[in-house]
Amino acid sequence: MLDKTKVGHQFNPFVIDIEKGRLKFFAKAIGETNPIYFDEQAALEQGHRSILAPPTFPFTIELDGPELLPVLTLLDMDIGRVLHGSQEFEYFDNIYAGDQITVAVSIKTIFDKKGGALEFVVLESSFTNQAKTLVAKACNTLVYRN
Amino acid sequence: MSNITLGSQLPPLTLPAISRTTLALFAGASGDHNPIHIDTDFAKKCGMSDVFAHGMLSMAYLGRLLTNWLPQAQLKKFSAKFVAITQLQDVITCSGEVVELIDNNGESLAKVAIKAENADGQSTLVGEALVSISIT
Known part of the structure:
Protein backbone atom coordinates (compact mmCIF):
# COMPACT_ATOMS: atom_id res chain seq x y z
CA MET A 1 0.00 0.00 0.00
CA ALA A 53 0.55 27.20 -25.34
CA PRO A 54 -2.47 24.93 -25.97
CA PRO A 55 -4.89 23.89 -23.17
CA THR A 56 -3.17 20.68 -22.06
CA PHE A 57 0.36 22.11 -22.22
CA PRO A 58 0.54 22.77 -18.43
CA PHE A 59 0.77 18.99 -17.99
CA THR A 60 3.89 19.00 -20.16
CA ILE A 61 5.34 21.90 -18.17
CA GLU A 62 4.78 19.81 -15.04
CA LEU A 63 6.55 16.79 -16.57
CA ASP A 64 9.54 18.95 -17.54
CA GLY A 65 10.70 19.32 -13.94
CA PRO A 66 14.06 18.00 -12.75
CA GLU A 67 12.59 14.52 -12.29
CA LEU A 68 9.75 12.89 -14.30
CA LEU A 69 6.87 12.48 -11.83
CA PRO A 70 8.88 12.73 -8.57
CA VAL A 71 5.86 11.21 -6.82
CA LEU A 72 6.97 7.84 -8.20
CA THR A 73 10.22 8.00 -6.20
CA LEU A 74 8.59 9.48 -3.09
CA LEU A 75 5.94 6.74 -2.93
CA ASP A 76 8.18 3.99 -4.36
CA MET A 77 5.85 3.37 -7.32
CA ASP A 78 6.71 1.26 -10.37
CA ILE A 79 6.04 3.34 -13.51
CA GLY A 80 4.81 0.26 -15.41
CA ARG A 81 1.84 -0.03 -13.04
CA VAL A 82 0.79 3.63 -13.23
CA LEU A 83 -2.19 4.72 -15.31
CA HIS A 84 -3.55 8.20 -15.76
CA GLY A 85 -7.05 8.24 -14.25
CA SER A 86 -8.19 11.78 -14.81
CA GLN A 87 -6.91 15.27 -15.44
CA GLU A 88 -8.41 18.69 -14.73
CA PHE A 89 -7.28 22.17 -15.65
CA GLU A 90 -8.49 25.58 -14.57
CA TYR A 91 -7.32 28.63 -16.51
CA PHE A 92 -6.80 32.23 -15.41
CA ASP A 93 -4.56 33.56 -18.18
CA ASN A 94 -2.74 32.42 -21.32
CA ILE A 95 0.75 30.91 -21.36
CA TYR A 96 3.04 32.07 -24.19
CA ALA A 97 6.43 31.24 -25.60
CA GLY A 98 9.00 33.25 -23.68
CA ASP A 99 7.17 32.93 -20.36
CA GLN A 100 8.88 31.53 -17.30
CA ILE A 101 6.47 29.34 -15.39
CA THR A 102 6.95 28.31 -11.77
CA VAL A 103 5.35 24.95 -11.05
CA ALA A 104 4.37 23.87 -7.53
CA VAL A 105 3.04 20.33 -7.08
CA SER A 106 1.63 18.72 -3.95
CA ILE A 107 -0.11 15.48 -3.03
CA LYS A 108 -3.77 16.26 -2.41
CA THR A 109 -4.92 12.81 -1.38
CA ILE A 110 -4.22 9.07 -1.61
CA PHE A 111 -7.00 6.48 -1.49
CA ASP A 112 -7.73 2.93 -2.63
CA LYS A 113 -10.59 0.93 -4.14
CA LYS A 114 -11.39 -2.73 -4.66
CA GLY A 115 -9.74 -3.75 -1.38
CA GLY A 116 -6.46 -2.10 -2.32
CA ALA A 117 -6.23 -3.61 -5.81
CA LEU A 118 -6.31 -0.06 -7.17
CA GLU A 119 -4.78 2.91 -5.42
CA PHE A 120 -5.22 6.54 -6.41
CA VAL A 121 -2.84 9.44 -5.96
CA VAL A 122 -4.21 12.92 -6.60
CA LEU A 123 -1.65 15.64 -7.40
CA GLU A 124 -2.45 19.34 -7.37
CA SER A 125 -0.34 21.79 -9.34
CA SER A 126 -0.18 25.54 -9.74
CA PHE A 127 1.42 27.44 -12.62
CA THR A 128 2.59 31.02 -12.04
CA ASN A 129 4.27 33.21 -14.66
CA GLN A 130 7.18 35.66 -14.42
CA ALA A 131 4.76 38.48 -13.51
CA LYS A 132 3.64 36.41 -10.47
CA THR A 133 0.26 35.85 -12.14
CA LEU A 134 -1.36 32.50 -11.39
CA VAL A 135 -2.14 31.34 -14.94
CA ALA A 136 -3.45 27.81 -14.37
CA LYS A 137 -4.13 25.12 -11.83
CA ALA A 138 -4.25 21.40 -12.51
CA CYS A 139 -5.34 18.25 -10.75
CA ASN A 140 -4.01 14.89 -11.87
CA THR A 141 -5.25 11.50 -10.61
CA LEU A 142 -2.85 8.61 -11.02
CA VAL A 143 -4.13 5.04 -10.76
CA TYR A 144 -1.78 2.39 -9.37
CA ARG A 145 -2.43 -1.25 -10.27
CA ASN A 146 -1.36 -3.53 -7.41
CA MET B 1 -21.75 34.26 -29.28
CA SER B 2 -25.51 34.29 -29.74
CA ASN B 3 -25.59 31.04 -31.70
CA ILE B 4 -24.44 29.00 -28.69
CA THR B 5 -27.51 27.46 -27.10
CA LEU B 6 -28.42 24.42 -25.09
CA GLY B 7 -27.77 21.39 -27.27
CA SER B 8 -25.32 23.16 -29.61
CA GLN B 9 -22.94 20.62 -31.10
CA LEU B 10 -19.25 21.38 -31.51
CA PRO B 11 -17.84 20.66 -34.96
CA PRO B 12 -16.44 17.12 -34.46
CA LEU B 13 -12.76 16.34 -34.99
CA THR B 14 -11.64 12.98 -36.39
CA LEU B 15 -7.94 12.17 -36.15
CA PRO B 16 -5.71 9.96 -38.29
CA ALA B 17 -5.23 6.41 -36.98
CA ILE B 18 -2.86 6.25 -33.99
CA SER B 19 0.50 4.90 -35.12
CA ARG B 20 3.73 4.12 -33.31
CA THR B 21 5.10 7.30 -34.87
CA THR B 22 2.23 9.31 -33.35
CA LEU B 23 3.19 7.94 -29.93
CA ALA B 24 6.92 8.50 -30.39
CA LEU B 25 6.37 12.11 -31.43
CA PHE B 26 3.94 12.75 -28.59
CA ALA B 27 6.30 11.17 -26.04
CA GLY B 28 9.05 13.55 -27.12
CA ALA B 29 6.88 16.62 -27.49
CA SER B 30 4.86 16.15 -24.30
CA GLY B 31 7.72 15.06 -22.06
CA ASP B 32 5.85 11.90 -21.09
CA HIS B 33 8.66 9.39 -21.58
CA ASN B 34 6.90 6.50 -19.86
CA PRO B 35 8.22 3.53 -21.87
CA ILE B 36 4.83 1.80 -21.74
CA HIS B 37 3.77 4.07 -24.64
CA ILE B 38 6.85 3.66 -26.85
CA ASP B 39 8.66 0.43 -25.99
CA THR B 40 6.81 -2.78 -26.89
CA ASP B 41 9.19 -4.95 -24.84
CA PHE B 42 8.51 -2.87 -21.75
CA ALA B 43 4.74 -2.83 -22.37
CA LYS B 44 4.68 -6.64 -22.63
CA LYS B 45 6.69 -6.95 -19.42
CA CYS B 46 3.94 -4.88 -17.76
CA GLY B 47 1.26 -7.30 -18.94
CA MET B 48 -0.01 -5.24 -21.87
CA SER B 49 -0.31 -6.73 -25.35
CA ASP B 50 1.54 -3.79 -26.92
CA VAL B 51 2.22 -0.10 -26.47
CA PHE B 52 -0.88 2.09 -26.20
CA ALA B 53 -1.61 5.78 -26.54
CA HIS B 54 -0.99 8.39 -23.87
CA GLY B 55 -4.27 9.54 -22.34
CA MET B 56 -2.98 13.09 -22.65
CA LEU B 57 -2.68 12.72 -26.43
CA SER B 58 -6.45 12.30 -26.70
CA MET B 59 -6.98 15.08 -24.17
CA ALA B 60 -4.86 17.31 -26.43
CA TYR B 61 -7.19 16.30 -29.28
CA LEU B 62 -10.15 17.34 -27.10
CA GLY B 63 -8.31 20.62 -26.55
CA ARG B 64 -8.17 21.07 -30.33
CA LEU B 65 -11.91 20.37 -30.51
CA LEU B 66 -12.50 23.19 -28.03
CA THR B 67 -10.10 25.76 -29.50
CA ASN B 68 -11.37 25.04 -33.03
CA TRP B 69 -14.75 26.12 -31.67
CA LEU B 70 -13.87 29.11 -29.49
CA PRO B 71 -10.74 31.16 -28.77
CA GLN B 72 -8.73 29.55 -25.99
CA ALA B 73 -9.04 32.62 -23.74
CA GLN B 74 -12.72 31.70 -23.30
CA LEU B 75 -11.83 28.29 -21.86
CA LYS B 76 -12.13 28.41 -18.07
CA LYS B 77 -12.07 24.76 -17.03
CA PHE B 78 -11.27 21.55 -18.90
CA SER B 79 -11.33 18.05 -17.44
CA ALA B 80 -11.31 14.46 -18.66
CA LYS B 81 -11.50 10.96 -17.27
CA PHE B 82 -9.51 8.31 -19.09
CA VAL B 83 -12.13 5.56 -19.30
CA ALA B 84 -10.61 3.14 -21.83
CA ILE B 85 -7.20 2.58 -23.35
CA THR B 86 -6.58 3.93 -26.85
CA GLN B 87 -4.88 1.22 -28.89
CA LEU B 88 -2.60 1.39 -31.91
CA GLN B 89 -4.54 1.98 -35.14
CA ASP B 90 -7.55 3.39 -33.30
CA VAL B 91 -9.26 6.24 -35.14
CA ILE B 92 -10.36 8.75 -32.52
CA THR B 93 -13.24 11.16 -32.98
CA CYS B 94 -13.78 14.04 -30.57
CA SER B 95 -17.20 15.56 -30.08
CA GLY B 96 -19.00 17.87 -27.71
CA GLU B 97 -22.38 19.32 -26.86
CA VAL B 98 -23.49 22.29 -24.76
CA VAL B 99 -25.35 20.76 -21.81
CA GLU B 100 -25.91 23.76 -19.55
CA LEU B 101 -25.98 27.55 -19.76
CA ILE B 102 -24.90 29.29 -16.58
CA ASP B 103 -25.17 32.93 -15.51
CA ASN B 104 -22.33 33.63 -13.08
CA ASN B 105 -22.89 37.21 -11.81
CA GLY B 106 -23.48 38.53 -15.30
CA GLU B 107 -20.88 36.37 -17.03
CA SER B 108 -22.48 33.85 -19.38
CA LEU B 109 -20.88 30.43 -19.24
CA ALA B 110 -21.59 27.25 -21.14
CA LYS B 111 -20.88 23.78 -19.82
CA VAL B 112 -19.86 21.42 -22.59
CA ALA B 113 -19.88 17.62 -22.37
CA ILE B 114 -16.98 16.31 -24.44
CA LYS B 115 -15.77 12.87 -25.35
CA ALA B 116 -13.26 10.99 -27.43
CA GLU B 117 -14.33 7.69 -28.90
CA ASN B 118 -12.88 5.03 -31.15
CA ALA B 119 -14.35 3.78 -34.43
CA ASP B 120 -16.39 1.14 -32.54
CA GLY B 121 -18.12 3.94 -30.67
CA GLN B 122 -16.43 3.08 -27.37
CA SER B 123 -15.64 6.16 -25.32
CA THR B 124 -11.98 6.51 -24.40
CA LEU B 125 -12.14 9.90 -22.70
CA VAL B 126 -15.18 11.54 -21.16
CA GLY B 127 -14.93 15.09 -19.94
CA GLU B 128 -16.31 18.52 -19.47
CA ALA B 129 -15.37 22.08 -20.32
CA LEU B 130 -16.59 25.38 -18.97
CA VAL B 131 -16.38 28.24 -21.48
CA SER B 132 -17.19 31.91 -21.22
CA ILE B 133 -19.62 33.03 -23.92
CA SER B 134 -20.33 36.60 -22.83
CA ILE B 135 -17.31 38.29 -24.40
CA THR B 136 -18.04 37.34 -28.01
Whole structure:
Protein backbone atom coordinates (compact mmCIF):
# COMPACT_ATOMS: atom_id res chain seq x y z
CA MET A 1 0.00 0.00 0.00
CA LEU A 2 1.16 3.51 -0.75
CA ASP A 3 2.30 5.62 2.18
CA LYS A 4 -0.69 7.80 3.04
CA THR A 5 1.38 9.87 5.49
CA LYS A 6 2.73 11.62 2.35
CA VAL A 7 -0.63 13.34 1.76
CA GLY A 8 0.08 17.08 1.82
CA HIS A 9 3.68 16.61 0.67
CA GLN A 10 4.90 19.57 -1.37
CA PHE A 11 7.50 18.87 -4.00
CA ASN A 12 10.23 21.46 -4.61
CA PRO A 13 8.90 24.12 -6.99
CA PHE A 14 10.77 24.54 -10.27
CA VAL A 15 10.86 27.04 -13.13
CA ILE A 16 10.36 26.12 -16.80
CA ASP A 17 11.14 28.36 -19.78
CA ILE A 18 8.39 28.09 -22.39
CA GLU A 19 10.24 27.61 -25.66
CA LYS A 20 8.91 28.35 -29.16
CA GLY A 21 10.52 25.22 -30.57
CA ARG A 22 8.89 23.03 -27.94
CA LEU A 23 5.46 24.52 -28.62
CA LYS A 24 5.94 23.95 -32.37
CA PHE A 25 6.94 20.33 -31.72
CA PHE A 26 3.93 19.82 -29.43
CA ALA A 27 1.61 21.32 -32.09
CA LYS A 28 3.06 18.96 -34.69
CA ALA A 29 2.66 15.93 -32.40
CA ILE A 30 -1.05 16.63 -31.85
CA GLY A 31 -1.74 17.55 -35.48
CA GLU A 32 -2.62 21.15 -34.63
CA THR A 33 -3.66 23.19 -37.68
CA ASN A 34 -4.33 26.60 -36.09
CA PRO A 35 -1.12 28.60 -36.72
CA ILE A 36 -1.33 30.62 -33.47
CA TYR A 37 0.01 27.44 -31.84
CA PHE A 38 3.12 27.13 -34.04
CA ASP A 39 3.70 30.32 -36.10
CA GLU A 40 4.70 33.40 -34.11
CA GLN A 41 3.77 35.82 -36.90
CA ALA A 42 0.24 34.39 -37.11
CA ALA A 43 -0.05 34.59 -33.32
CA LEU A 44 1.05 38.26 -33.32
CA GLU A 45 -1.40 39.08 -36.11
CA GLN A 46 -4.22 37.67 -33.98
CA GLY A 47 -3.32 39.81 -31.00
CA HIS A 48 -1.20 37.33 -29.04
CA ARG A 49 2.23 38.27 -27.72
CA SER A 50 3.86 35.09 -29.00
CA ILE A 51 3.03 31.45 -29.80
CA LEU A 52 0.20 30.32 -27.51
CA ALA A 53 0.55 27.20 -25.34
CA PRO A 54 -2.47 24.93 -25.97
CA PRO A 55 -4.89 23.89 -23.17
CA THR A 56 -3.17 20.68 -22.06
CA PHE A 57 0.36 22.11 -22.22
CA PRO A 58 0.54 22.77 -18.43
CA PHE A 59 0.77 18.99 -17.99
CA THR A 60 3.89 19.00 -20.16
CA ILE A 61 5.34 21.90 -18.17
CA GLU A 62 4.78 19.81 -15.04
CA LEU A 63 6.55 16.79 -16.57
CA ASP A 64 9.54 18.95 -17.54
CA GLY A 65 10.70 19.32 -13.94
CA PRO A 66 14.06 18.00 -12.75
CA GLU A 67 12.59 14.52 -12.29
CA LEU A 68 9.75 12.89 -14.30
CA LEU A 69 6.87 12.48 -11.83
CA PRO A 70 8.88 12.73 -8.57
CA VAL A 71 5.86 11.21 -6.82
CA LEU A 72 6.97 7.84 -8.20
CA THR A 73 10.22 8.00 -6.20
CA LEU A 74 8.59 9.48 -3.09
CA LEU A 75 5.94 6.74 -2.93
CA ASP A 76 8.18 3.99 -4.36
CA MET A 77 5.85 3.37 -7.32
CA ASP A 78 6.71 1.26 -10.37
CA ILE A 79 6.04 3.34 -13.51
CA GLY A 80 4.81 0.26 -15.41
CA ARG A 81 1.84 -0.03 -13.04
CA VAL A 82 0.79 3.63 -13.23
CA LEU A 83 -2.19 4.72 -15.31
CA HIS A 84 -3.55 8.20 -15.76
CA GLY A 85 -7.05 8.24 -14.25
CA SER A 86 -8.19 11.78 -14.81
CA GLN A 87 -6.91 15.27 -15.44
CA GLU A 88 -8.41 18.69 -14.73
CA PHE A 89 -7.28 22.17 -15.65
CA GLU A 90 -8.49 25.58 -14.57
CA TYR A 91 -7.32 28.63 -16.51
CA PHE A 92 -6.80 32.23 -15.41
CA ASP A 93 -4.56 33.56 -18.18
CA ASN A 94 -2.74 32.42 -21.32
CA ILE A 95 0.75 30.91 -21.36
CA TYR A 96 3.04 32.07 -24.19
CA ALA A 97 6.43 31.24 -25.60
CA GLY A 98 9.00 33.25 -23.68
CA ASP A 99 7.17 32.93 -20.36
CA GLN A 100 8.88 31.53 -17.30
CA ILE A 101 6.47 29.34 -15.39
CA THR A 102 6.95 28.31 -11.77
CA VAL A 103 5.35 24.95 -11.05
CA ALA A 104 4.37 23.87 -7.53
CA VAL A 105 3.04 20.33 -7.08
CA SER A 106 1.63 18.72 -3.95
CA ILE A 107 -0.11 15.48 -3.03
CA LYS A 108 -3.77 16.26 -2.41
CA THR A 109 -4.92 12.81 -1.38
CA ILE A 110 -4.22 9.07 -1.61
CA PHE A 111 -7.00 6.48 -1.49
CA ASP A 112 -7.73 2.93 -2.63
CA LYS A 113 -10.59 0.93 -4.14
CA LYS A 114 -11.39 -2.73 -4.66
CA GLY A 115 -9.74 -3.75 -1.38
CA GLY A 116 -6.46 -2.10 -2.32
CA ALA A 117 -6.23 -3.61 -5.81
CA LEU A 118 -6.31 -0.06 -7.17
CA GLU A 119 -4.78 2.91 -5.42
CA PHE A 120 -5.22 6.54 -6.41
CA VAL A 121 -2.84 9.44 -5.96
CA VAL A 122 -4.21 12.92 -6.60
CA LEU A 123 -1.65 15.64 -7.40
CA GLU A 124 -2.45 19.34 -7.37
CA SER A 125 -0.34 21.79 -9.34
CA SER A 126 -0.18 25.54 -9.74
CA PHE A 127 1.42 27.44 -12.62
CA THR A 128 2.59 31.02 -12.04
CA ASN A 129 4.27 33.21 -14.66
CA GLN A 130 7.18 35.66 -14.42
CA ALA A 131 4.76 38.48 -13.51
CA LYS A 132 3.64 36.41 -10.47
CA THR A 133 0.26 35.85 -12.14
CA LEU A 134 -1.36 32.50 -11.39
CA VAL A 135 -2.14 31.34 -14.94
CA ALA A 136 -3.45 27.81 -14.37
CA LYS A 137 -4.13 25.12 -11.83
CA ALA A 138 -4.25 21.40 -12.51
CA CYS A 139 -5.34 18.25 -10.75
CA ASN A 140 -4.01 14.89 -11.87
CA THR A 141 -5.25 11.50 -10.61
CA LEU A 142 -2.85 8.61 -11.02
CA VAL A 143 -4.13 5.04 -10.76
CA TYR A 144 -1.78 2.39 -9.37
CA ARG A 145 -2.43 -1.25 -10.27
CA ASN A 146 -1.36 -3.53 -7.41
CA MET B 1 -21.75 34.26 -29.28
CA SER B 2 -25.51 34.29 -29.74
CA ASN B 3 -25.59 31.04 -31.70
CA ILE B 4 -24.44 29.00 -28.69
CA THR B 5 -27.51 27.46 -27.10
CA LEU B 6 -28.42 24.42 -25.09
CA GLY B 7 -27.77 21.39 -27.27
CA SER B 8 -25.32 23.16 -29.61
CA GLN B 9 -22.94 20.62 -31.10
CA LEU B 10 -19.25 21.38 -31.51
CA PRO B 11 -17.84 20.66 -34.96
CA PRO B 12 -16.44 17.12 -34.46
CA LEU B 13 -12.76 16.34 -34.99
CA THR B 14 -11.64 12.98 -36.39
CA LEU B 15 -7.94 12.17 -36.15
CA PRO B 16 -5.71 9.96 -38.29
CA ALA B 17 -5.23 6.41 -36.98
CA ILE B 18 -2.86 6.25 -33.99
CA SER B 19 0.50 4.90 -35.12
CA ARG B 20 3.73 4.12 -33.31
CA THR B 21 5.10 7.30 -34.87
CA THR B 22 2.23 9.31 -33.35
CA LEU B 23 3.19 7.94 -29.93
CA ALA B 24 6.92 8.50 -30.39
CA LEU B 25 6.37 12.11 -31.43
CA PHE B 26 3.94 12.75 -28.59
CA ALA B 27 6.30 11.17 -26.04
CA GLY B 28 9.05 13.55 -27.12
CA ALA B 29 6.88 16.62 -27.49
CA SER B 30 4.86 16.15 -24.30
CA GLY B 31 7.72 15.06 -22.06
CA ASP B 32 5.85 11.90 -21.09
CA HIS B 33 8.66 9.39 -21.58
CA ASN B 34 6.90 6.50 -19.86
CA PRO B 35 8.22 3.53 -21.87
CA ILE B 36 4.83 1.80 -21.74
CA HIS B 37 3.77 4.07 -24.64
CA ILE B 38 6.85 3.66 -26.85
CA ASP B 39 8.66 0.43 -25.99
CA THR B 40 6.81 -2.78 -26.89
CA ASP B 41 9.19 -4.95 -24.84
CA PHE B 42 8.51 -2.87 -21.75
CA ALA B 43 4.74 -2.83 -22.37
CA LYS B 44 4.68 -6.64 -22.63
CA LYS B 45 6.69 -6.95 -19.42
CA CYS B 46 3.94 -4.88 -17.76
CA GLY B 47 1.26 -7.30 -18.94
CA MET B 48 -0.01 -5.24 -21.87
CA SER B 49 -0.31 -6.73 -25.35
CA ASP B 50 1.54 -3.79 -26.92
CA VAL B 51 2.22 -0.10 -26.47
CA PHE B 52 -0.88 2.09 -26.20
CA ALA B 53 -1.61 5.78 -26.54
CA HIS B 54 -0.99 8.39 -23.87
CA GLY B 55 -4.27 9.54 -22.34
CA MET B 56 -2.98 13.09 -22.65
CA LEU B 57 -2.68 12.72 -26.43
CA SER B 58 -6.45 12.30 -26.70
CA MET B 59 -6.98 15.08 -24.17
CA ALA B 60 -4.86 17.31 -26.43
CA TYR B 61 -7.19 16.30 -29.28
CA LEU B 62 -10.15 17.34 -27.10
CA GLY B 63 -8.31 20.62 -26.55
CA ARG B 64 -8.17 21.07 -30.33
CA LEU B 65 -11.91 20.37 -30.51
CA LEU B 66 -12.50 23.19 -28.03
CA THR B 67 -10.10 25.76 -29.50
CA ASN B 68 -11.37 25.04 -33.03
CA TRP B 69 -14.75 26.12 -31.67
CA LEU B 70 -13.87 29.11 -29.49
CA PRO B 71 -10.74 31.16 -28.77
CA GLN B 72 -8.73 29.55 -25.99
CA ALA B 73 -9.04 32.62 -23.74
CA GLN B 74 -12.72 31.70 -23.30
CA LEU B 75 -11.83 28.29 -21.86
CA LYS B 76 -12.13 28.41 -18.07
CA LYS B 77 -12.07 24.76 -17.03
CA PHE B 78 -11.27 21.55 -18.90
CA SER B 79 -11.33 18.05 -17.44
CA ALA B 80 -11.31 14.46 -18.66
CA LYS B 81 -11.50 10.96 -17.27
CA PHE B 82 -9.51 8.31 -19.09
CA VAL B 83 -12.13 5.56 -19.30
CA ALA B 84 -10.61 3.14 -21.83
CA ILE B 85 -7.20 2.58 -23.35
CA THR B 86 -6.58 3.93 -26.85
CA GLN B 87 -4.88 1.22 -28.89
CA LEU B 88 -2.60 1.39 -31.91
CA GLN B 89 -4.54 1.98 -35.14
CA ASP B 90 -7.55 3.39 -33.30
CA VAL B 91 -9.26 6.24 -35.14
CA ILE B 92 -10.36 8.75 -32.52
CA THR B 93 -13.24 11.16 -32.98
CA CYS B 94 -13.78 14.04 -30.57
CA SER B 95 -17.20 15.56 -30.08
CA GLY B 96 -19.00 17.87 -27.71
CA GLU B 97 -22.38 19.32 -26.86
CA VAL B 98 -23.49 22.29 -24.76
CA VAL B 99 -25.35 20.76 -21.81
CA GLU B 100 -25.91 23.76 -19.55
CA LEU B 101 -25.98 27.55 -19.76
CA ILE B 102 -24.90 29.29 -16.58
CA ASP B 103 -25.17 32.93 -15.51
CA ASN B 104 -22.33 33.63 -13.08
CA ASN B 105 -22.89 37.21 -11.81
CA GLY B 106 -23.48 38.53 -15.30
CA GLU B 107 -20.88 36.37 -17.03
CA SER B 108 -22.48 33.85 -19.38
CA LEU B 109 -20.88 30.43 -19.24
CA ALA B 110 -21.59 27.25 -21.14
CA LYS B 111 -20.88 23.78 -19.82
CA VAL B 112 -19.86 21.42 -22.59
CA ALA B 113 -19.88 17.62 -22.37
CA ILE B 114 -16.98 16.31 -24.44
CA LYS B 115 -15.77 12.87 -25.35
CA ALA B 116 -13.26 10.99 -27.43
CA GLU B 117 -14.33 7.69 -28.90
CA ASN B 118 -12.88 5.03 -31.15
CA ALA B 119 -14.35 3.78 -34.43
CA ASP B 120 -16.39 1.14 -32.54
CA GLY B 121 -18.12 3.94 -30.67
CA GLN B 122 -16.43 3.08 -27.37
CA SER B 123 -15.64 6.16 -25.32
CA THR B 124 -11.98 6.51 -24.40
CA LEU B 125 -12.14 9.90 -22.70
CA VAL B 126 -15.18 11.54 -21.16
CA GLY B 127 -14.93 15.09 -19.94
CA GLU B 128 -16.31 18.52 -19.47
CA ALA B 129 -15.37 22.08 -20.32
CA LEU B 130 -16.59 25.38 -18.97
CA VAL B 131 -16.38 28.24 -21.48
CA SER B 132 -17.19 31.91 -21.22
CA ILE B 133 -19.62 33.03 -23.92
CA SER B 134 -20.33 36.60 -22.83
CA ILE B 135 -17.31 38.29 -24.40
CA THR B 136 -18.04 37.34 -28.01
